[in-house]
Amino acid sequence: MKLKAKLTLGIGFLFLVILVFGILGIVSISRLSIDADKILKNNYETLVYDNNMLKALDELPGNQKAFNYFESNLKKQENNITEFGEGDATRLLRTNFEELKRNPNDSSNYREISQAIQLINTINQNAILRKNATAQHTANSAIFWLTIIFSILTILSFTLTLNFPAVISKPVKALAEGIKEIANKNYGNRIVLEQNDEFKELADAINTMAGKLDEYENSNLAKIKFEKSRIETIINQMKDGIIGMDENNHILFLNAVSEKMLGLKEKEIIGQYAPDVAIQNDLMRRLLQDEKQNELKIFADKKESYFNKEVISVSNEDQLIGKVIVLKNITPFHELNEAKTNFIATVSHELKTPISSIKMSLKLLENKITGNLNEDQAQLVDSIKDDSNRLLKITGELLNMSQVETGNIQLNIQPCPPYDILQYAIEAVRVQADQKHITLTVNAATNLPKVKADKEKTAWVLINFLTNAIRYTNEMGEVTIDIQKENGKVCFMVIDYGKGIESKYISKIFDRYFQVPGTIKTGTGLGLAISKEFVEAQGGSIHVDSEFGVGSTFYFYLLS
Ligand code: ADP
Numbered sequence: 001m002k003l004k005a006k007l008t009l010g011i012g013f014l015f016l017v018i019l020v021f022g023i024l025g026i027v028s029i030s031r032l033s034i035d036a037d038k039i040l041k042n043n044y045e046t047l048v049y050d051n052n053m054l055k056a057l058d059e060l061p062g063n064q065k066a067f068n069y070f071e072s073n074l075k076k077q078e079n080n081i082t083e084f085g086e087g088d089a090t091r092l093l094r095t096n097f098e099e100l101k102r103n104p105n106d107s108s109n110y111r112e113i114s115q116a117i118q119l120i121n122t123i124n125q126n127a128i129l130r131k132n133a134t135a136q137h138t139a140n141s142a143i144f145w146l147t148i149i150f151s152i153l154t155i156l157s158f159t160l161t162l163n164f165p166a167v168i169s170k171p172v173k174a175l176a177e178g179i180k181e182i183a184n185k186n187y188g189n190r191i192v193l194e195q196n197d198e199f200k201e202l203a204d205a206i207n208t209m210a211g212k213l214d215e216y217e218n219s220n221l222a223k224i225k226f227e228k229s230r231i232e233t234i235i236n237q238m239k240d241g242i243i244g245m246d247e248n249n250h251i252l253f254l255n256a257v258s259e260k261m262l263g264l265k266e267k268e269i270i271g272q273y274a275p276d277v278a279i280q281n282d283l284m285r286r287l288l289q290d291e292k293q294n295e296l297k298i299f300a301d302k303k304e305s306y307f308n309k310e311v312i313s314v315s316n317e318d319q320l321i322g323k324v325i326v327l328k329n330i331t332p333f334h335e336l337n338e339a340k341t342n343f344i345a346t347v348s349h350e351l352k353t354p355i356s357s358i359k360m361s362l363k364l365l366e367n368k369i370t371g372n373l374n375e376d377q378a379q380l381v382d383s384i385k386d387d388s389n390r391l392l393k394i395t396g397e398l399l400n401m402s403q404v405e406t407g408n409i410q411l412n413i414q415p416c417p418p419y420d421i422l423q424y425a426i427e428a429v430r431v432q433a434d435q436k437h438i439t440l441t442v443n444a445a446t447n448l449p450k451v452k453a454d455k456e457k458t459a460w461v462l463i464n465f466l467t468n469a470i471r472y473t474n475e476m477g478e479v480t481i482d483i484q485k486e487n488g489k490v491c492f493m494v495i496d497y498g499k500g501i502e503s504k505y506i507s508k509i510f511d512r513y514f515q516v517p518g519t520i521k522t523g524t525g526l527g528l529a530i531s532k533e534f535v536e537a538q539g540g541s542i543h544v545d546s547e548f549g550v551g552s553t554f555y556f557y558l559l560s
Contacts, residue, residue: 002196
């Protein structure tokens with residue numbers, strides 16, 4: 001049954017209850033009223049007439065007024081004959097009264113008249129008693145039936161009151177629960193309603209919607225699963241090690257390469273807290289410990305291998321949801337680099353001897369032991385000397401660099417007066433400065449403390465600074481050397497007023513083989529890189545301040 005019909009029935013029933021009860025009440029009351037009316041009209045009025053006639057009878061005879069009064073009440077009585085026997089008694093009364101009218105002074109029939117009136121009286125009194133009993137009966141019967149009907153209707157209304165809310169609340173509850181299940185993505189759940197009403201229609205519509213959502217979810221799930229397996233395959237086939245973690249450092253996935261590197265199987269550690277795994281696994285510990293360290297040396301593939309570690313943070317709508325550690329195997333590059341370094345070391349070492357003998361030969365030529373040189377020959381000898389000096393510098397730098405790269409810097413750190421280092425460096429560049437007529441201004445503080453340094457390497461750095469400064473300073477210019485004490489350190493500073501360095505190149509200036517674009521390629525681009533390595537190996541730090549077109553200041557600190 002439809003909800004609308006149920007509501008109509010329920011409300012209709014209540015309306016019927018009110019109607020039935022109302023009609024019954026009205027009918028019963030009107031029946032009682034009719035009965036009372038009848039008693040009043042048929043019998044009570046007769047009693048009044050009789051009473052009036054008895055009073056008039058007392059005043060007879062000789063009283064015309066009493067006669068008339070009697071006459072008028074008798075007429076009224078004759079018009080109000082309602083009971084059985086009342087007509088006979090009234091006619092008897094009329095006969096006797098007529099006789100009295102003929103002989104007004106004869107009071108012999110007073111008795112008959114009085115008796116006739118008494119008879120009418122008695123008949124009507126009995127009738128009143130009988131009608132009262134009937135009215136009583138009608139009232140009792142109305143009370144009885146009204147009570148019965150009231151009880152039945154009360155039971156029915158009570159039952160309706162108890163059951164009717166459930167007609168609405170039960171399906172509404174079932175619908176609410178069904179919708180809740182859908183909200184919880186439990187799309188397989190269905191709302192089952194037994195009735196066949198609007199709620200059922202609504203439940204069917206919701207079930208259809210859940211079915212569609214289920215279908216959509218499943219098709220999406222299948223798509224997501226497919227995409228997941230595709231990404232997993234790609235990750236697994238990558239040559240780099242890849243480890244995925246969630247934002248709480250729980251392991252999400254490992255590809256085949258990282259499984260091999262870690263010596264762990266993905267299914268053994270998936271979902272585990274990475275620091276827990278790190279307790280048993282050295283590599284995992286190193287991966288988690290040094291977030292910033294990019295290059296890792298790991299024993300993998302039965303040999304020492306080098307990996308470049310990159311930690312990629314994964315975020316969704318600005319919220320960190322995990323990270324991916326990518327381990328790129330750079331062992332082949334390392335091997336090539338090592339081969340290059342070894343080659344450079346061997347070549348530069350092998351070149352040093354012939355260059356030294358060239359220099360020796362040049363010295364002999366200059367000494368004129370081997371004969372006098374004409375002007376052109378002397379110029380050629382000078383040029384060969386310059387070139388061989390440059391060659392020696394380059395091979396020296398290459399050798400130093402290969403030492404740095406192989407980690408073979410031999411340091412002889414000893415307390416050393418800064419003035420000694422300064423002196424040594426100035427002597428070394430004096431000729432170059434003189435050739436360009438450059439003034440070397442020394443601005444060293446007095447009572448400088450000794451520095452903990454390798455004298456030769458530190459002098460080498462200062463010479464490199466000075467050589468560069470002289471190179472980039474115009475003829476007749478000035479280069480200042482400043483040495484000061486600063487917070488337990490000594491600062492060596494070389495200031496020039498040459499062309500300076502563009503700010504975009506400053507961060508690269510200490511990189512190996514870097515030369516500012518446009519520089520005359522006289523050097524190797526290794527001098528500053530080696531300087532940095534030498535200074536840092538001694539526990540110091542190296543810096544540059546430069547303004548393009550104004551000049552540069554290169555400086556380093558050493559511990560005193
Ligand atoms: P090299 O001098 O052999 O090229 P360096 O490492 O000593 O190598 O210097 C690297 C580069 O830095 C130089 O090529 C030059 O472009 C720039 N540079 C170094 N010193 C100065 C300086 N005082 N003024 C301007 N540029 C400089």
